[in-house]
Amino acid sequence: MDVELAEVQDSIAAVLAEECQSLAVHGFIDGRDPLDQRLLRLAAELGWLAIAIPEDQGGLGLGAAGLAMLHFELGRAAAPGQLLETSIALEVMARSEAARDERIARLLADVLAGKTTLAIAAEPARAAGDRLVLLGSRDAAAALVAGDNDDLVLVDLSSAGAESIAVWDETRSLVAIDPARAPALAVLAGARPLFEALFAIALAADSAGAARGTLDRTVAYMKEREQFGRPIGSFQALKHRAADHLVAAIAAEQLVWQAVDNAARADRGSVVWAAMAKANGSDAAVRIAGDCVQLHGGVGFTREYDPQLFLKRVRLNETLLAPNGELRDRAERAFGEALRSGQDVLEIAS
Amino acid sequence: MIIELKDDPTAFRAAIRDWVAETVPSDWADVAERGTEDEAIEYQRWWFGELAKQGLSVPHWPSAYGGADLDLAGQMLVADEMARAGAPTLNVYVVTLNHLPGTLIPCGNEAQRARYLPAASRGTVWCQGFSEPGAGSDLAALRCRAVRDGDHYVINGQKIWSSMSRFAEHCILLVRTDPDAAKHAGISFLIMDMDSPGLEIRKIEQMDGQADFSELFLTDVRIPVENLVGAENDGWRVAQATLASERGVLAFEAAERRRHMMADYYRKAVDDGAAWLEDDELRREFMTLLADLQASRRLIRNLLEDHQNGEAHASTAMASARIKLFQTGLIQKIGNLVARIEGVEGQRWQPFHAQRRFVGMFDYLHSFAWTISGGTNEIMRNVIAERGLGLPRG
Numbered sequence: 001m002d003v004e005l006a007e008v009q010d011s012i013a014a015v016l017a018e019e020c021q022s023l024a025v026h027g028f029i030d031g032r033d034p035l036d037q038r039l040l041r042l043a044a045e046l047g048w049l050a051i052a053i054p055e056d057q058g059g060l061g062l063g064a065a066g067l068a069m070l071h072f073e074l075g076r077a078a079a080p081g082q083l084l085e086t087s088i089a090l091e092v093m094a095r096s097e098a099a100r101d102e103r104i105a106r107l108l109a110d111v112l113a114g115k116t117t118l119a120i121a122a123e124p125a126r127a128a129g130d131r132l133v134l135l136g137s138r139d140a141a142a143a144l145v146a147g148d149n150d151d152l153v154l155v156d157l158s159s160a161g162a163e164s165i166a167v168w169d170e171t172r173s174l175v176a177i178d179p180a181r182a183p184a185l186a187v188l189a190g191a192r193p194l195f196e197a198l199f200a201i202a203l204a205a206d207s208a209g210a211a212r213g214t215l216d217r218t219v220a221y222m223k224e225r226e227q228f229g230r231p232i233g234s235f236q237a238l239k240h241r242a243a244d245h246l247v248a249a250i251a252a253e254q255l256v257w258q259a260v261d262n263a264a265r266a267d268r269g270s271v272v273w274a275a276m277a278k279a280n281g282s283d284a285a286v287r288i289a290g291d292c293v294q295l296h297g298g299v300g301f302t303r304e305y306d307p308q309l310f311l312k313r314v315r316l317n318e319t320l321l322a323p324n325g326e327l328r329d330r331a332e333r334a335f336g337e338a339l340r341s342g343q344d345v346l347e348i349a350s
Numbered sequence: 351m352i353i354e355l356k357d358d359p360t361a362f363r364a365a366i367r368d369w370v371a372e373t374v375p376s377d378w379a380d381v382a383e384r385g386t387e388d389e390a391i392e393y394q395r396w397w398f399g400e401l402a403k404q405g406l407s408v409p410h411w412p413s414a415y416g417g418a419d420l421d422l423a424g425q426m427l428v429a430d431e432m433a434r435a436g437a438p439t440l441n442v443y444v445v446t447l448n449h450l451p452g453t454l455i456p457c458g459n460e461a462q463r464a465r466y467l468p469a470a471s472r473g474t475v476w477c478q479g480f481s482e483p484g485a486g487s488d489l490a491a492l493r494c495r496a497v498r499d500g501d502h503y504v505i506n507g508q509k510i511w512s513s514m515s516r517f518a519e520h521c522i523l524l525v526r527t528d529p530d531a532a533k534h535a536g537i538s539f540l541i542m543d544m545d546s547p548g549l550e551i552r553k554i555e556q557m558d559g560q561a562d563f564s565e566l567f568l569t570d571v572r573i574p575v576e577n578l579v580g581a582e583n584d585g586w587r588v589a590q591a592t593l594a595s596e597r598g599v600l601a602f603e604a605a606e607r608r609r610h611m612m613a614d615y616y617r618k619a620v621d622d623g624a625a626w627l628e629d630d631e632l633r634r635e636f637m638t639l640l641a642d643l644q645a646s647r648r649l650i651r652n653l654l655e656d657h658q659n660g661e662a663h664a665s666t667a668m669a670s671a672r673i674k675l676f677q678t679g680l681i682q683k684i685g686n687l688v689a690r691i692e693g694v695e696g697q698r699w700q701p702f703h704a705q706r707r708f709v710g711m712f713d714y715l716h717s718f719a720w721t722i723s724g725g726t727n728e729i730m731r732n733v734i735a736e737r738g739l740g741l742p743r744g
Contacts, residue, residue: 239731240732247734255645257648
């Protein structure tokens with residue numbers, strides 16, 4: 001990662017360390033603190049929402065790498081809100097012809113200013129019928145959903161009567177709509193591969209960050225908590241698990257960067273590595289976050305402590321976009337096609 | 351000599367690629383697998399000799415001792431080309447290529463360096479006599495005894511897990527010179543000739559059908575005092591240099607070879623219409639491991655980059671421990687998967703293979719050599735947890 005990117009990531013981490021501590025997140029899920037709204041305002045002010053968008057369109061121009069580091073840090077802090085879906089939708093729309101339409105451009109400006117948020121299809125490949133589940137809040141202005149073939153459709157949610165679904169992960173929200181009540185605002189031709197790649201990368205980054213976040217807090221707890229007259233972190237049966245989790249978390253993070261390296265090329269390698277980063281990364285995060293509950297012992301089972309926040313968050317991540325088995329199948333098909341056409345997707349740029 | 355092109359990476363790479371293609375018979379791995387392990391070792395000696403003629407046997411060594419001062423980027427280039435070509439591996443030379451210079455350059459004297467390193471650059475084989483039956487993970491508990499007798503040390507004791515020692519000319523040996531001192535303080539580091547009277551080498555039959563490792567029984571073996579590396583009773587410090595000797599490029603090459611083997615394995619499965627490609631569980635597991643391999647290749651590259659940038663040893667040592675744990679676990683998982691893919695056919699006994707393709711059951715069984723040796727993975731977990739995560743010692 002180059003120096004400029006590392007500095008941006010450090011600055012995001014520093015803001016979240018200040019604004020999004022454990023107490024604040026618990027305040028949010030208990031309904032005492034509108035932390036999601038504060039973070040949305042901060043994200044708008046600091047340019048996080050536009051982190052990927054080219055500089056000439058008012059963004060920070062950091063592309064997929066920017067999205068990855070933002071969502072890694074948000075995951076690490078278990079940050080509540082709609083930043084994942086909003087930032088992906090913004091980036092996909094900004095790169096589309098549709099952004100030239102005046103009405104769409106106004107909507108984008110409102111979103112960039114933090115006045116409203118966007119939603120996205122939770123499982124873009126699933127046939128909608130009369131009920132479509134979106135990742136996003138009830139007051140999202142519009143949503144990106146699957147269209148014909150590789151197209152996406154931006155639909156207006158203002159009169160869609162989006163209905164909240166109470167989900168286990170209280171740091172994010174899902175809503176259900178009747179697609180018939182959400183009229184199309186624009187068709188984004190051929191935008192779906194990019195959308196799915198960025199969605200996968202953001203989920204992979206959020207999962208890798210969450211894995212690291214819950215592991216770091218668990219290790220800190222293991223140094224503090226004493227039983228049998230010594231810190232529980234001194235027991236090999238526990239510390240070996242922490243070591244395994246660290247290694248798995250670091251590997252998951254590397255796959256995020258592999259997917260980022262391929263994202264700009266929008267080729268088969270991009271399909272392979274985005275899908276695998278999300279599949280392996282969210283699987284690893286679920287294993288780590290589950291064991292972090294266990295490593296905490298009794299307090300890990302409470303609502304008061306943090307492990308549950310991360311476990312529920314990564315379990316939601318695991319289900320989003322597409323089941324991990326299906327993502328591995330998509331990756332395998334793209335890997336096979338690439339091999340047949342003489343493209344080596346395993347090559348790592350030096 | 352190809353090494354003379356080292357300052358022009360494009361020409362250097364092209365020359366290596368062409369030369370390997372001309373020099374290594376394309377069916378070398380099949381021929382090797384029809385032969386015995388001993389024949390395979392002879393093959394490695396031949397290959398080392400060919401590499402030496404091109405200045406490619408020890409390019410990473412200082413030029414004063416037969417090397418070419420090749421920088422890390424150049425070493426990675428060579429390793430990458432060997433992996434792409436599926437060239438023969440040099441397992442028998444691991445100690446020669448890495449531990450020997452890693453020890454003698456910082457800790458030996460000039461006479462030792464001049465005597466042993468140039469010869470090693472031309473192909474003498476070295477082995478390591480460190481572990482003992484009672485000193486494995488707890489290496490400093492070693493008891494093999496050396497008593498000074500005039501200008502010699504007289505050695506009595508036993509060593510175990512000495513890799514490739516049946517084929518070696520010299521051995522780097524840890525002995526106890528002061529039994530009364532604290533456990534780390536009474537150890538010395540010696541160089542032993544493997545044809546010394548009183549040395550008996552007994553090979554250890556392994557569960558994978560190979561016999562890479564041997565036991566060494568030492569009865570009144572006499573080693574000249576000039577073969578002491580470092581000061582008497584300062585052997586533990588010298589051994590730390592040996593164990594810290596840089597093997598990052600070795601790990602890099604091994605991972606790159608595995609990457610090509612994964613792609614070859616998949617390509618062949620497609621060509622053969624293999625049934626496992628239709629099996630959701632096996633196909634998806636293959637992708638999981640392919641991605642894990644990609645992650646481990648990136649981690650190794652990051653480690654080498656940190657080395658290049660002169661990152662502090664403590665942080666690169668931690669990265670090495672993490673990579674060892676992840677990489678060896680992955681090797682085991684790949685062996686496990688391939689064994690299941692191959693089914694009953696894969697149960698056919700095959701005691702040796704050339705590491706040019708996956709052989710499920712062999713790879714699976716052999717993988718325990720990786721998870722146990724070089725610091726068991728349990729020791730790695732201790733290191734990562736205690737020195738990396740700061741968890742208290744037990």
